[in-house]
Amino acid sequence: MRELPKAYEPTQVEEKWQKRWQEEGCFHADPHSAKPAYSIVIPPPNVTGVLHMGHVLNNTIQDILARRARQEGREVLWLPGTDHAGIATQARVEKELAKETPPRTRFDVGREDFVKMVWAWKEEHGGIIIKQLKKLGCSCDWERERFTMDPGYAAAVARVFTDLFREGLIYRGLRMVNWDPVLLTALSDEEVIMTPSKSKLYTVRYRLEDDPNRWLLVATTRPETIMADVAVAVNPNDPRYADLLGKKVIRPLCETPIPIIADEHVEIGFGTGALKITPAHDRVDFEVGVRFGLKIIDVLTADGHINCPDCPELHGLDRFAARDKSAVLLREKGLLEKEEAYDNNVGVSQRSDVPIEPRLSMQWFLRYPCVQEAKDAVSNGDIVFRPAHWAKTYAHWLDGIQDWCISRQLWWGHRIPVWYRKEQAAELKEAPKLDAEDEKAGRIYVGVNPPDDPENWVQDEDALDTWFSSWLWPFATMDDECRAKFYPTSDLVTGPDIIFFWVSRMIMAGFRFAGGKPFSNVFFTSIVRDLLGRKMSKSLGNSPDPLDLIARYGADGLRFGLMRIAPTGTDVKFDEKQIEEGKNFANKLYNAARFRMMQGEASTDPAPHFSAVHIDILSKLKELHSQVADSLGKYEFNACTQALYSFFWNEYCSLFLEAVKNDLRDGAVPAVRNATLHTIDTVLRHYLALLAPIMPHIAEELWESLGYAARHDGKPLMLTELPDADVLLSGLDESEISRARVSANALYETANRARNLKSEYNLATNKNVRLVVKPAMPVDADLASRLALLAGAKETLVQADYSAPRGTPTALTPFGELFLPLEGLVDVEAEKSRIAKELDKIAKEISRSEAKLGNASFVQRAPAEVVQQEQDRLRDWKEKRQRLTAMLTSLS
RNA sequence: GCACGGGUAGCUCAGUGGUAGAGCGGCUGCUUUACACGCAGUUGGUCAGGGGUUCGAAUCCCUUCCCGUGUACCA
Numbered sequence: 001m002r003e004l005p006k007a008y009e010p011t012q013v014e015e016k017w018q019k020r021w022q023e024e025g026c027f028h029a030d031p032h033s034a035k036p037a038y039s040i041v042i043p044p045p046n047v048t049g050v051l052h053m054g055h056v057l058n059n060t061i062q063d064i065l066a067r068r069a070r071q072e073g074r075e076v077l078w079l080p081g082t083d084h085a086g087i088a089t090q091a092r093v094e095k096e097l098a099k100e101t102p103p104r105t106r107f108d109v110g111r112e113d114f115v116k117m118v119w120a121w122k123e124e125h126g127g128i129i130i131k132q133l134k135k136l137g138c139s140c141d142w143e144r145e146r147f148t149m150d151p152g153y154a155a156a157v158a159r160v161f162t163d164l165f166r167e168g169l170i171y172r173g174l175r176m177v178n179w180d181p182v183l184l185t186a187l188s189d190e191e192v193i194m195t196p197s198k199s200k201l202y203t204v205r206y207r208l209e210d211d212p213n214r215w216l217l218v219a220t221t222r223p224e225t226i227m228a229d230v231a232v233a234v235n236p237n238d239p240r241y242a243d244l245l246g247k248k249v250i251r252p253l254c255e256t257p258i259p260i261i262a263d264e265h266v267e268i269g270f271g272t273g274a275l276k277i278t279p280a281h282d283r284v285d286f287e288v289g290v291r292f293g294l295k296i297i298d299v300l301t302a303d304g305h306i307n308c309p310d311c312p313e314l315h316g317l318d319r320f321a322a323r324d325k326s327a328v329l330l331r332e333k334g335l336l337e338k339e340e341a342y343d344n345n346v347g348v349s350q351r352s353d354v355p356i357e358p359r360l361s362m363q364w365f366l367r368y369p370c371v372q373e374a375k376d377a378v379s380n381g382d383i384v385f386r387p388a389h390w391a392k393t394y395a396h397w398l399d400g401i402q403d404w405c406i407s408r409q410l411w412w413g414h415r416i417p418v419w420y421r422k423e424q425a426a427e428l429k430e431a432p433k434l435d436a437e438d439e440k441a442g443r444i445y446v447g448v449n450p451p452d453d454p455e456n457w458v459q460d461e462d463a464l465d466t467w468f469s470s471w472l473w474p475f476a477t478m479d480d481e482c483r484a485k486f487y488p489t490s491d492l493v494t495g496p497d498i499i500f501f502w503v504s505r506m507i508m509a510g511f512r513f514a515g516g517k518p519f520s521n522v523f524f525t526s527i528v529r530d531l532l533g534r535k536m537s538k539s540l541g542n543s544p545d546p547l548d549l550i551a552r553y554g555a556d557g558l559r560f561g562l563m564r565i566a567p568t569g570t571d572v573k574f575d576e577k578q579i580e581e582g583k584n585f586a587n588k589l590y591n592a593a594r595f596r597m598m599q600g601e602a603s604t605d606p607a608p609h610f611s612a613v614h615i616d617i618l619s620k621l622k623e624l625h626s627q628v629a630d631s632l633g634k635y636e637f638n639a640c641t642q643a644l645y646s647f648f649w650n651e652y653c654s655l656f657l658e659a660v661k662n663d664l665r666d667g668a669v670p671a672v673r674n675a676t677l678h679t680i681d682t683v684l685r686h687y688l689a690l691l692a693p694i695m696p697h698i699a700e701e702l703w704e705s706l707g708y709a710a711r712h713d714g715k716p717l718m719l720t721e722l723p724d725a726d727v728l729l730s731g732l733d734e735s736e737i738s739r740a741r742v743s744a745n746a747l748y749e750t751a752n753r754a755r756n757l758k759s760e761y762n763l764a765t766n767k768n769v770r771l772v773v774k775p776a777m778p779v780d781a782d783l784a785s786r787l788a789l790l791a792g793a794k795e796t797l798v799q800a801d802y803s804a805p806r807g808t809p810t811a812l813t814p815f816g817e818l819f820l821p822l823e824g825l826v827d828v829e830a831e832k833s834r835i836a837k838e839l840d841k842i843a844k845e846i847s848r849s850e851a852k853l854g855n856a857s858f859v860q861r862a863p864a865e866v867v868q869q870e871q872d873r874l875r876d877w878k879e880k881r882q883r884l885t886a887m888l889t890s891l892s
Numbered sequence: 893g894c895a896c897g898g899g900u901a902g903c904u905c906a907g908u909g910g911u912a913g914a915g916c917g918g919c920u921g922c923u924u925u926a927c928a929c930g931c932a933g934u935u936g937g938u939c940a941g942g943g944g945u946u947c948g949a950a951u952c953c954c955u956u957c958c959c960g961u962g963u964a965c966c967a
Contacts, residue, residue, distance in 0.1 A: 007929065194963085201967075219967050233967095266967085275967050282967090344966055389896060393962065396895075400963085496961085531903080533960070557929095564915080565904065571897090571960075575904055577916060584929040595926035642906075646914075657926085759933045765922055792924075792932085845911080852910095858947040866910055866948090873911075 004597065008590035010554025010583075014697040017716075018134060021700075026718050027139045029077035031485040038069035039077040039486035041474050042140060043494045043502070044148065046085035047122050048092050051132035053528040053536055053574060054495060056546045057566060060559045060694075061525060061637060062493045063138050067693035068632055069490075070139075071722040077486045078139060079477055081146035082126060086413035086466040087183060087351045093118045093412075111411050118412045132547060137555045137696050139718070146477040148469040149414070156476040157469045158417040158448040160513060165418075165436060165446050169367045170406070172434040176286045177405050179359035181304030181319075182352040185409035186363050188465060189402060190500050192347040192356055201342035202327055203272060205335045206232060206249035209257045216241075216249050216260070217337055219271030221344065222281070223330060224322035227254040227308045228297040231277040233288060236262035238273050252335045253326065254310045263288050283358045296360065304357060319357075362429070364407035364416060364462065370511035371398060377507060377517050384521045386635050390496055397500050406465045413463030419445040425458045471505035474518035483514070492519040495527060523635050526572045533573060549579055556695035557583030563641040563694055585645060586698050589691075592653055593702045596684060599664055602677035609671060611782050614679045616744030617656040618728050619737050620647060621683055625725035628690050637694075644691055652683060655748050659786045681706075686723050746814035747783050747790070753811040754791035757820045760834065761809055764792075769820060771796040772804070776816030787815075807831045807891055812880050828891055835888050842881050849874040 021027060029039075040062050045055060066078040090106075093114070097104045106114045130145065146153065164170040177186040202223050208214040218232055229251050234241040241260070248257040265284060266275045279289030280298040289296060299308040304319045313329055314322045330336040347356045375398050377383045378391050385391045407416060420428045421443055428434070428443060438444045445451045450459070469476075474489055488510065494503060503522060510518030528536055536543035549558050561582025566572055610618075624647045631640035662668065663676040685708050692699035696718065703709050703717040712720050729737060754771055758764050771793045773779055779787075784796040802819065804810065807828035809820040852858055852870055859867055 004926095006927070008927095194965095221967065271967055273967095284967090342966095345964095387897090392896070396963070499962095527961085529960090573904065575916085578904070580929080581915070584927095587929045588927065591927035591930085593926085598926070638906080642914075653927085654931090658931095755932065759921085762921090764920095764932060765924075767924075848911080852948080855947060861947045862910075869910080 004594050006591070008554075008587045008698065010556060010586060010697065011551070013701045014135075014137065014550075014555050017697045017700050018137060021139065021716065021718060022142065024716065024719075026716060027078070027141050028143060029079075029141045029482075029486070030075060031481045033075035033485075035073055035075040037077070037486050037490075038066070038074040039079070039489040040066060040491050040493065041079045041477060041489055042081060043492075043498075044081045044083040044146075044470065044473060045129045046088050047082045047126035047129075047147070048085055048088045049082075049129045051129055051136075051546045052543055053546060053562075054525075055129070055133070056136060056558065057528055057562055057572065058493055058495065058525050059133055059136060059138050060562060061523065061566075062491075063136070063559075063696075064563070064632070064637065064693040065491055065493070066139050067696060067718060070718060071689065071692070071720070073721055075485070076139075077141055077144075077482070079144050079146065079486075080130065080133070080138070080140035080142060081148070081473075081477060082130065083466060083470055084122075084147065084149045084413060086408060086410050086463060087185070089118060089122065090410055090412035091183070091351075093121050096121070106411060114411055135547065135550055135555060137559070139696075144477075144482075148466070148473070152479075153469065153472075153476050154414055155448050156472055157414045157464065160472060160509070161417050161464070161468075162446050162448060163513075164366060164369065166439070167369075168436055169369055170364060171367075172362065172364050172407075172431075174360060174362050174432055175365065175405075176283050176358050177361055177363050178347065178349075179302070179357045179361065180349040180352050180354070181302065181357055182354050183349070183410075184302055186359075186361060186405050186407060187349060187351070187356065188405050188467075191350045193350050194345040195348045196343060197346045199342045199344050199346070200327075200339055201271070202330070202339050203337040204252055204276075204330055205337050206252060206274075206276075208244070209248040209250055216244065216274055217272040218274045218276050220276055221342065222278070222323065223253075223326040224306060224314065224317075224319055225278045225281045225299060226252060226276065226326065227311050227314070228278045228280050228299040229258055229276045230279060230289065230294045230297060231259050231261050231292065233261050233263040233266050233275045233277050234273060235266040235268045236264065238266075238268045240273060252330060252333065253314075254308065261288075261292055263291070280360060281358060286358070286360065298360065300357060300359070302359075363405050364464075365403040366406050366468075367403050368401055368505075368508055370508045371401060373511040374398060374504060374507040377511070383507065383517050383519065386521065386523050390499060390522075390524050393496070394499055394504055397504060404465075404468075406468045407462040408465055409461075410463045413466060414469055416460040416462050416464060417446060417448065418460040419451055419454075419457035420460070421445075422456050422458055467501050467505060470502055471509045472513070474506055474510060475514040487514060488517050489519045490521065492522045493525060494522070496524040497527070499524070521635075526566060528572050528574050531573055531575060533571070536574070544574070544576065549576075553579045553583035554586055554697070556586050556698050560585055560641060560645075560695050563637045564645065566638050585649070586695060588649060588653065589695075589698060589702070592648070592657065593684065593706055595657070596677075596680055596706060599677060599680075602681060603670070603674050609675055610679065610740075611672075611675070612740040612743035613656055613659045613747070613786065614675060615729065615732065615737055615740035617652060617683060618679065619741060620651050621686055622725050622728045624690060625686070625728075632693075641694060644687075644694065648687060648691075652687070655744075656683075659744075659747065659790055662785065662789050681708075682728070684708075686725070686728070688717060689720070689723055692717050743783060746777065747786055750813040750815045750818060751787055751790035753813045753818055754787065754793065754820070757809050757811050757818070758791065758793075761820065761822065761830075763820075767792050767794065769793050772802050772819040772821060773798045773813075773815045774802050774817040774819070775800060777814065779815050783815075809834070810887055812883060817883065832888060832891050835884050835891075839881065839884050839888070842877055842884070846874065846877045846881065849877060 042062065043058065062078060066076050070076045094106055097106065161170060178189065178192045180187055199221050201219055201221055203217050203219045204223060206216045206218055208216065216232060232249055244260045245262050248259050251258050265288060277285045277288050277294065279286045279294055279296045281300065299306055300319060301307045306314045306317050306322045308315050314325055317325060327336060327339060349356050375395060378385060378394055424443055439446050445457055451457050475483060475487055478487060506518050510516060530536060530542040534542060558579050561579035565578045624643060627643040628640055631643065660676045663672045684706060688699045688703050700717045709715060758769065763769055771788060771791060773796060775798055779798045784798050788794065788796045804819045805821065808822065809831055811818045849870060853874060
């Protein structure tokens with residue numbers, strides 16, 4: 001017997017295999033392989049990122065898919081990498097600068113040096129998450145790790161920009177954008193989160209110019225922008241104000257007459273029905289302003305302070321301070337009618353968490369390409385979304401799609417590949433419109449490489465939105481050879497939170513630039529929440545550290561535990577208990593393997609003779625093969641994991657192994673012993689292969705230590721094809737198999753009843769009891785001895801004419817009547833009440849069943865087999881009742 | 893407002909028309925020679941509420957309530 005520790009210790013095993021897999025090139029994808037391709041590109045985590053539970057869920061799923069595909073004989077590319085994450089990374093380095101003494105900003109450092117600093121930071125800290133993914137066991141082709149600012153990738157980004165610009169889909173223009181006053185950059189609509197907030201609604205009195213006694217009441221949440229009002233609008237159908245149209249009111253701050261105009265947009269029922277029009281600071285007002293040709297007065301600085309020297313009380317104040325202050329000013333002037341609490345939604349920057357400002361600014365925009373193709377691909381099933389309902393969200397977004405603001409006022413990222421001719425630069429920077437015509441005219445230069453005579457040009461200052469590089473990820477990460485083999489990719493596994501940011505845009509880019517869809521399936525993972533249902537976040541401190549979980553439960557334990565609770569449609573509520581179960585399961589597996597190792601080699605006996613329990617477990621193993629295949633085929637990872645769990649723990653360990661232990665004892669018949677060892681090996685060999693995608697390390701370890709690797713030329717499990725389920729039970733016909741399963745099932749059920757009986761008589765631990773079966777089916781010596789073993793009895797007597805002493809505990813089992821002779825310890829009363837209790841239960845079943853069968857329409861309308869089933873059930877219950885009644889009578 | 897997802901045992905979740913399930917937890921026992929990260933037994937449910945369809949509903953339909961998500965508008 002080999003000495004092995006009693007408990008499984010994952011840490012070293014996992015490290016060992018991660019190293020060996022890499023050394024043996026197990027993860028490497030060969031574009032020249034003749035095998036059919038399977039590919040996934042990783043959703044590139046931010047270089048600033050550290051592994052969180054969402055990554056674990058996401059990447060475990062990808063790893064399962066990749067490993068399973070390898071077992072199925074496919075050439076697998078799982079392409080890893082990271083995203084430069086413009087804002088996040090720049091902010092990270094700026095934070096470091098701010099910590100210096102004296103604190104510095106990026107402007108102190110200058111653009112060129114600052115970008116160098118970010119690169120240096122990236123080189124030093126950027127790889128953390130990649131290392132963490134390796135610890136999870138991810139089988140990415142690490143030799144192909146990509147970064148969204150790799151030279152080749154950057155060229156692809158510039159190429160795409162250039163093409164879209166020349167096509168007229170990219171243009172520059174002065175537009176209302178979402179402005180982040182902290183980060184000082186424009187944002188896309190997707191980066192703004194509408195957040196319910198407690199605001200105030202101020203009702204302000206605007207005096208009519210030609211009637212000092214008449215007032216127009218205007219409700220606003222933003223009195224600090226009154227100085228920028230250029231009109232007041234009312235609905236043209238509002239009778240209250242019909243006579244005021246064309247007149248003017250006096251703006252209450254920075255007083256000056258402004259017109260009263262009529263616009264359909266104003267809702268009669270809201271507030272006072274009069275709306276102040278402030279084109280510089282509100283999207284809708286801007287449009288109204290355009291419709292009426294109104295002036296634009298901007299009273300806010302880029303960083304959200306009031307810029308209005310004409311109103312010295314407010315000038316220079318922060319926008320929120322100015323809001324309060326302007327209310328005070330209005331109240332002092334007697335112009336504040338009222339101030340009330342008001343719940344509204346405020347657009348908040350996803351990045352800096354502050355309310356954004358609608359701001360008129362010069363930005364670059366993209367009119368999306370291939371929108372129709374993208375829409376069709378999902379609606380016609382060419383790309384399959386799982387869960388399917390996300391297709392609706394996707395379609396809805398595409399239907400209301402707006403041009404994408406792609407420029408950011410950042411330094412870290414892909415710089416816009418547009419250069420202005422030096423002598424015209426100042427003028428061109430203000431040009432209201434810039435398009436392909438300007439390039440043709442030689443006023444600007446657009447291209448992948450800088451112009452040949454850079455001294456004559458000035459490059460655009462802005463960088464591109466990070467997602468403008470991410471949307472090329474499925475193909476810009478591959479060279480031609482790789483693309484020929486692996487594009488389009490097979491599966492994309494990602495969170496539904498980036499369906500607009502990333503998934504939809506990749507689909508459009510795929511059609512526009514790579515000749516077709518970027519992937520065939522999208523699996524949207526659930527969002528991992530804490531037990532209170534809250535999103536995991538740093539600020540709440542409710543996010544467990546995956547590395548800590550790996551250290552305590554093993555990567556396999558973490559993977560397995562998480563997969564068991566990962567549902568397909570909804571969120572996952574994370575419970576560490578589940579991960580502990582994963583670890584416990586690994587331990588169970590390890591010990592079952594250890595048990596096998598203690599038995600020594602099986603002989604090569606060519607004809608093991610199987611008994612019912614062997615056939616039974618092999619047939620269940622065969623079922624497991626198809627359960628795993630089916631559930632993985634449907635991306636039902638929890639079902640797959642659950643099937644693996646219950647097969648191994650319940651069917652194999654609790655039933656089968658316990659039933660065959662005597663076969664392995666000293667003195668057992670060698671042929672019997674051998675049959676059992678063969679069966680155990682078959683089960684373990686197949687099982688480890690089936691489990692490997694989910695728990696790769698322990699599966700690989702046991703595969704080797706059980707000697708199965710040696711049977712496959714010493715190859716690691718992950719390079720071994722899935723064993724063939726069809727060879728299991730070959731040579732046995734269906735009827736033999738089903739007979740064996742009936743017997744085995746009867747054995748296990750009878751053993752349960754026997755244990756129940758023992759327990760009820762407080763004999764659970766007594767192994768000296770005898771069991772007697774009055775058989776109702778064939779119970780051969782093999783079954784009888786296994787029953788004794790399972791039930792913890794000395795022996796089982798099978799005796800058709802057994803006459804039990806009065807009051808002997810008894811139970812009805814599939815084998816027939818089972819007795820637990822107590823040899824003098826009989827408690828007649830206890831047995832009577834026990835039987836009476838059971839009769840009660842049976843009576844209820846019978847009346848339920850009789851009621852059902854007594855219902856004429858049930859018998860007429862239900863399918864014949866359902867009726868038959870019910871009749872059989874009733875007959876069984878009645879038979880049981882009869883026998884129990886007889887027992888009861890014999891006791892009195 | 894609109895759309896989507898969910899509400900099943902104390903907890904986390906399976907269960908798509910035919911006898912309500914698993915794991916954990918609770919409670920009783922057990923150092924049973926692979927495993928106390930374990931074994932055996934046991935407890936525990938108006939399947940959110942109401943209505944309907946059906947011989948039969950956790951499951952299908954309608955409706956209400958609650959939780960979550962997305963999206964639009966918000967002066």
